[in-house]
Amino acid sequence: MTSVLAGVQVVAVADVDLEIAGSVAGPLGASVHKSGEALIADSSVDAVVVCSWGPTHEQYVLAAIAAGKPVFCEKPLATTQEACLRILEAEVAHGSRLVQVGYMRRYDASYRALKAVLRSGELGAPLMMHCAHRNASVPGFYEKEMAITDTAVHEIDMVRWMFGEEITAVRVLRPRRSANGGDLQDPLLLLFEMENGALVDVETSVNIRYGYDIRGEIVGENGTAALGSLSPVQVRVAGRTSDPVPTDWRERFLTAYDVEFQEWIDSLRTAGRPIGPSAWDGYAAAVVSDAGVAALRSGERVPVSLTDRPKLYAPEVPA
Structure with a gap:
């Protein structure tokens, strides 16, 4: 420091x-x-x-x-x-x-640029947002509920900040389980309902092997806006084009x-x-995380109830 x-x-x-x-x-x-x-x-x-x-x-x-x-x-x-x-x-x-x-997502240049586009009104009213939070792997102490409480919690705070409103309900869907995840239910698909009726889906894939990949796209009435490229450089060699993918969170968000x-x-x-x-x-993120864990366990839609x-x-x- x-x-x-x-x-x-x-x-x-x-x-x-x-x-x-x-x-x-x-x-x-x-x-x-x-x-x-x-x-x-x-x-x-x-x-x-x-x-x-x-x-x-x-x-x-x-x-x-x-x-x-x-x-x-x-x-x-x-x-x-x-x-x-x-x-x-x-x-x-x-x-x-x-x-x-x-x-810290609120301080990332790409997320700030995305919010600036949303606030400009160019997209019209936001209708949906698609997010992905992908890790190459996670440590052995990682438990299934951490996909919500430790991983997706970043998106929980980010979408509240991005849309300027609270999440009102959560659902969690379980896709086909990846063989890379061991005993984990991986990946997961979370669906957040926002106060104004917009829907936000968040894919968490924490053993996807290829790298650390964070994605976000807002779908508005008049168009879409998405986070930019994963890498500042694009490589063309041996007949192929590639965009290097960050290896972990430090490379992406330091x-x-x-x-x-x-x-x-x-x-x-x-x-x-x-x-x-x-x-x-911090409190709102904790309440939404708890609702997400309840939705993961029950398979049901779980409302989010915040204090005044x-x-x-x-x-x-x-x-």
Whole structure:
């Protein structure tokens, strides 16, 4: 962060493995803390980044809110919607936004360009969106429900942001199972119903072997718009044309992560608070994910039921 981003300095590090924490902190001249709570309480820390494993997110985000310090939390905001609600309640009681959640699709140049076309009105009203989230492979601890809670959750947040409205119901279809997926039900096809009646389908294929491939196309009344080419270069050789496919998420989205952090830093310096994905966005994604898991288990259409949206999270600009 110190070498890539401007306007910020890493002053403290905490990790369950103190040796790893020390190896990171040493070259930066940062202090090492034995716990996240101790780091948050450090008077030299102005803002906090939480990138520990999911079940610890709630305790660290709540500690940061209690300390009145801005906190960037990698997704998920918390592992249950009940925990997300506790974070909402704490932030609302604080009275101003402190939390930003790491949904980095919003910071990708291709997705931003796609949203700009949609907002221009050139396509007319959006009717459908087709998405694909494909991984070459996933690790052995990956479980079937993670296709929704860990993979498709990126599309869950992205389509809410893209359309500027909530998802109201979810269905999950099970195509013929790929032999590459082992015991996983892979691929899956998710169908989201949006507030205005638009439909969004999301294909998750997490053992498709050929590479990391993220796709998105909006179908409007007057035309369509899609994410651009997977690669900035097209190769023609030996009688064939090829577009290299990214090998993993880092190759495809690394720049978006840098933009996300820089804009978070800039918002704290200029506005005094985060303006990116909010605790409400983290909560809504958790509720939709839970509905998706229920739909996967039951095979039925599952409605999405959100609590009333607090005024603190009212949109600040047209979506």
